[in-house]
Amino acid sequence: MHLIYLPQTAQQAQAVQQWFALNTDDYALVLEEQAETPTARELRKRPELCLIYDEQGLWLAANGMKMQPDWVGQLQRLYRAGIRNELLARACLISSTANIIDATAGLGHDALLLAWLGASVTMVERHPILAALLMDAKAQAIRFSDERLHHAVNRMTVVFAKSEAYLVDHAIHSAVDVVYLDPMFPKAATDKKQPLVKKEMQILQHLLSIPRHSDVDIDWGDALLPLAMNVAKRVVVKRPRLAEPLAGIEPAHRWLGDACRFDGYFQHHLSNDLIPVIDHE
Numbered sequence: 001m002h003l004i005y006l007p008q009t010a011q012q013a014q015a016v017q018q019w020f021a022l023n024t025d026d027y028a029l030v031l032e033e034q035a036e037t038p039t040a041r042e043l044r045k046r047p048e049l050c051l052i053y054d055e056q057g058l059w060l061a062a063n064g065m066k067m068q069p070d071w072v073g074q075l076q077r078l079y080r081a082g083i084r085n086e087l088l089a090r091a092c093l094i095s096s097t098a099n100i101i102d103a104t105a106g107l108g109h110d111a112l113l114l115a116w117l118g119a120s121v122t123m124v125e126r127h128p129i130l131a132a133l134l135m136d137a138k139a140q141a142i143r144f145s146d147e148r149l150h151h152a153v154n155r156m157t158v159v160f161a162k163s164e165a166y167l168v169d170h171a172i173h174s175a176v177d178v179v180y181l182d183p184m185f186p187k188a189a190t191d192k193k194q195p196l197v198k199k200e201m202q203i204l205q206h207l208l209s210i211p212r213h214s215d216v217d218i219d220w221g222d223a224l225l226p227l228a229m230n231v232a233k234r235v236v237v238k239r240p241r242l243a244e245p246l247a248g249i250e251p252a253h254r255w256l257g258d259a260c261r262f263d264g265y266f267q268h269h270l271s272n273d274l275i276p277v278i279d280h281e
């Protein structure tokens, strides 16, 4: 896969290439210097996946479009966000001491909201391209001049791993208040009326549908739920409004939103007493 970079971003591009070489066999990056960021028209001529490093950081391009986790673009929403008006925050019952594992990090938008509202969030992502995009999104957010954003991203850690292994190996050694899961879902399970999918979601769906040799099969995250329930007193799962519950396990509580719902699972026997079980709606 090609990594296109500008002369002024050569160092960052080399660092990304090195990270891929050290961390995954799935992609060997070939560096390609260009004087300017490829235009949309140029990208349409090369529909295959490629990475771009320009002054705005690392991008993934495919099918003539490019995208990156848009953390700075979330600021408008974040400044309006509160524990009461964000369903995800209500479901996770955020406090300033909450320790959350986002076991399906994706573009990190949900994790950023949780961290913005005070939680410490470990974002676990198994796809190397998404893990690299997340690490760079964090670096870009730190460069952006917004003190509250800096505080939030300093509470966010990116881990490139499969969450199955991470939940078993690491989480049991540290106190985890919430595990949050937002796995991809099969198309047939989604609500019939789907809003137009945003460009970044289109590229994400395209990326995740390409098999890598480290993939055994497409999995829809069912195995994560019982593992998460072993680790945290509260597990929150994002689902399409009408979809079956993850792994067919009925939640103890549902928070219903306009576009999706959050299913809550509570493990009363786990020893972490920080979190009461249901919030007041």
Ligand SMILES: C[S@@+](CC[C@H](N)C(=O)[O-])C[C@H]1O[C@@H](n2cnc3c(N)ncnc32)[C@H](O)[C@@H]1O
Binding pocket: 103, 104, 105, 106, 107, 108, 109, 110, 111, 124, 125, 126, 127, 130, 161, 162, 163, 164, 182, 183, 184, 208, 221, 224
């Ligand atoms: C729907 S996206 C999550 C979107 C995310 N909530 C956000 O706000 O951007 C699901 C992500 O979970 C990742 N994922 C799925 N199963 C995983 C697993 N077992 N371990 C780690 N990451 C996983 C996928 O690679 C994908 O990036």
